[in-house]
Amino acid sequence: MVRSSALVTLQLGFxxxxxVTGGLEDMRQDGAGEDVLLVLVLLSxxxxxxxxxxxxSIVWFNVPKWSVPPHMRGDTGVKTEALRSRWARLNRKR
Known part of the structure; x- marks a missing residue:
């Protein structure tokens, strides 16, 4: 969770x-702002x-490196490690 805490905060903001834009939809008086609210909702x-x-991508594969905390950049992601062990097992069977 530490790897992507900034993005989780950003997601909650969106x-x-x-x-908020859905609440504004209830408050509008006429149809003038309907397109703007729809664009805001779709953009969010x-x-x-x-x-x-x-x-x-950060949690599973530890990329992009610029968004991973410096002390965790050398670590592998959760799915990367699982995929490596799976490929190693498959290659041993051949």
């Missing part, structure tokens, strides 16, 4: 933006999905 959801994908 989720908050979705709720898209940015959340992007942050989620980067979060998974």
């Amino acid at each position: 989720i908050g933006c979705v709720f 959801v898209g940015l959340w999905l992007l942050a989620f994908a980067v979060n998974l």
Whole structure:
């Protein structure tokens, strides 16, 4: 969790933006701001999905290196280690 705590915070912020823009939808009086709110909701959801994908890549594969804390950059990711051990087992059977 330490590897991606900044991204988790960012994801929660994007989720908050979705709720805020959804709340603004209820408050509007006429249809003038409908397109703007739709764009804000779609942008927030898209940015959340992007942050989620980067979060998974950090935890699973320990990349991109610039977003991994310096003391953890030499470590392997969770899935990287599992894939290496699986490939080693498959190569031993051949």
